[in-house]
Amino acid sequence: MAASYELKASARDRVGKGAARSLRREGLLPAVIYGDKQPALPITIPVKETTLTLHKGGFLTHIGSVEVDGKKHQVIAKDYQLHPVRDELMHVDFLRVSANTSLTVDIPVVFINEETCPGLKRGGMLNVVRHTVEMIVPANAIPESLVFDLAEADLGDALHISATTLPKGAQPTITDRDFTVATIAAPGGAQDEEESSEEEATEE
Template sequence: MADFEFKAERRDRVGKGAARAVRREGRVPAVVYGDKKDPVSISIPFKETQIQIQKGGFLSHIISIDVDGEKMRVIPRDYQLDVVRDFPIHVDFLRVSSTTKITVGISVEFINEEACPGLKRGGALNIVRREVEVECPATSIPESIVVDLKDADIGDSIHISAVTLPKGVTPTITDRDFTIATIAAPAGFNEPAEGEEGGEGDAE
């Protein structure tokens, strides 16, 4: 299912002059391509486009576009912002179907921080990757990659192999078991030596 729908208008004219005219009308020039079909030049509402971009995750959510009653399922693949005023000036959309596979960055979510042994002992969560690039079906993009910290202790490294990914989702990095996060020791922390026990009465 699409997360959002844009009411779009078909653009008969293209080029810089035509694009400027579209923006003066309060709309954003865009193009829809892919799925072995001809590209379609459209315009979409400026305010709605800006809101969707500012919400975050714009490039990883399916969107429905209604062009004169014809609906297309697409995913944003790129957008351009005005370098001075930081508002959208162009968007590229890719048509998607049940067989479309895409490469997309998925944010990492950490859970059970309150139960993490390493954090309870004063350690710090050192996030190496806040986002992981994956290949997945365009219609089954995960909202996040979930990392469970309930068993992570000081000195542990959490690698991608420890994460359960949804079916059909694979990291684009395949040549190594890369690190997502570590539990760093606090300053001055020393682990007891193996076999060493504390307490009075140990010394003779």
């Protein structure tokens, strides 16, 4: 299972807000590694390198390697906190993963052949219902995206989850219906909706 990024960390024995502030002054960030039926491991990681990794994209869907005092842990970031004002990283939660681990992640949706889409060429508009799809996937085969082909989509058509080829071993968390991911709205549909909303507001 290849790691897409590597971070060096140290075990952390200080906890609490005061300790966290002290760590950040040193250019370090409090984090924790948990899961895989092992005790939680509080750690510190470098703020600069972790922030760069976050901004590269895919932080919550890419497998990483965190080396703690010489021992490497295969992980995936499950959550992170940002400062409400400064938008700086405050804390990261990492989940241990192995080849047998399954994860629930949000996979981005991507559309191709928009330039040849019949519905769009006739003035329609792509209405994206879901920008991501929550999927259960193997930790060693997390897809970068779900691809939907618009080459034959016409006005009024709806693209359901069945319109894409799901990666091997992956399945949506919604299994009871063929849910809609996007539609090709007729020309003026969005404008009509706006006018309707304005009329309702005027009546009120």
